[in-house]
Amino acid sequence: NAGVMQNPRHLVRRRGQEARLRCSPMKGHSHVYWYRQLPEEGLKFMVYLQKENIIDESGMPKERFSAEFPKEGPSILRIQQVVRGDSAAYFCASSLTSGSADEQFFGPGTRLTVL
């Protein structure tokens, strides 16, 4: 059973371009979470999605950032018109259900560098 997969692992963009980060959850998992991590800092929650629904996007910037988890295919975190401050590691996690005791499984992350 493959773990959470993210691609690309590394992404370089110039200011103003778009970045698309993909996350395939573990098989059977319908809950996906996105986090951002700056160097030497902890992960910051961005958004929580279930299939075709955004459940909680309280941690996601209101502009330029969007996320989706379609019925078929991976979850996508999209950053439009990237700026240097968007450079970070973006981690995706998935869980089987939601709830206090359900473990989240993390992917290897996508490291975004904005030039």
Next chain:
Amino acid sequence: LAKTTQPISMDSYEGQEVNITCSHNNIATNDYITWYQQFPSQGPRFIIQGYKTKVTNEVASLFIPADRKSSTLSLPRVSLSDTAVYYCLLINNNNDMRFGAGTRLTVKP
């Protein structure tokens, strides 16, 4: 979610037992105490979770006093490969995890 406080860094030597304490004075009734481990350039990995008293698995033990205002992660006989950042989190039914800066554990030979 209640804030957690843990030491920024700790040093240890191979073979020693390491205890990392986390304070969460404002923990809510439905919060579970959860610890994750993160190696450089990798995503966090679940270590252990508990609600009260003591929980033990093959990797670690988690001690939680009756008032639940703190918790201690215990790693027995650490090795060099246990060098990582350890995060203490409180999660509830929203499954919304808030990571702090964590504790950077360095295990020396």
